Amino acid sequence: MGRAPCCDKANVKKGPWSPEEDAKLKSYIEQNGTGGNWIALPQKIGLKRCGKSCRLRWLNYLRPNIKHGGFSEEEDDIICSLYVSIGSRWSIIAAQLPGRTDNDIKNYWNTRLKKKLLGKQRKEQQARRVSNMKQEMKRETNQNLMMAALGVNSMSSAPYWPAEYSVHPMPVSNSSIIDYDTNNQTSFTSLMNIPNPFSMVSNTITNNGGNCQPSHIFQGFENFPRDLSELVCVNQQQIMDRTIDGFYDMSNGGSTITTTSTESTSWGDMNSLVYSPLVSDYEGCCQQGSIPQDAIAFEESRYFAMQMQ
DNA sequence: AATAACGGCAACCGCCGTTTA
DNA sequence: TTAAACGGCGGTTGCCGTTAT
Incomplete structure (x- = not known):
């Protein structure tokens, strides 16, 4: 046996609020407070609205x-x-910004901030790609000259990967996998001139054997409440867990990585901001079909394995 | 000037953990 | 103990104003 229904759904008004409704609600709450019961409130003041x-x-x-x-x-x-x-x-983020609501921040992020940062990121990537291309052309020219001098066909011994991929494991562009390598940290936070939470948390977890020290994590964010920084620790552990999930999903040949979190979309979006510049190059290679699929799967699994160490 | 496309935002929906009868 | 509402949250929708064609 539960409670009575909160309101008569059929007789409840929906849509934009009128100034009269606003005035009624505002004056009542200012005088009496909410009384801890939103459901009863509209009936008390004669509003045909749901308590929610x-x-x-x-x-x-x-x-x-x-x-x-x-x-x-x-x-x-x-x-x-x-x-x-x-x-x-959003509610936690809003708590750090006095006068801002979670809804406002959510809308602001989805409509402007995300685009603003993506634009910044694209510009940087483009500049980096041009620079890489120039370097690559220069190196190829030198290599060809050397091969010609030695009388060797350079194509016959070409590796699957450019040299830098052999030195560093393959970066992965799929959702829910995040590069925790602090030396290879991403451009996202640098775009904003703020401390990098990933690197701070990564160091904390590594150095303290999993015992988070919020004071380390929030260097530069001393004003943030303790519970929030603790939450960040927990969340980072969840991200690590997801990384491990992603690794095990590679058993299907590396073609898919599954996520179960409802936040996966958001994190997926952010990944494009967070990955190293190598990512887009790698995707380009895959799309052009210049790399055998089993080689990709192998390199990806190597990469995940490195992340877990 | 008309209208299609886009962007911003308020409000609703639905889910989930907690509370209550 | 259990079922159903409550409270809170994040995701989505749809309206409306602005801009582009």
């Missing part, structure tokens, strides 16, 4: 000291760094 709808309206719009729009660079940085650390936990 009243709560949302109050929290996102009517509550005092709410700021709308006009996000500062500092706020952008905080949102980005927290998103990288904890994903789309």
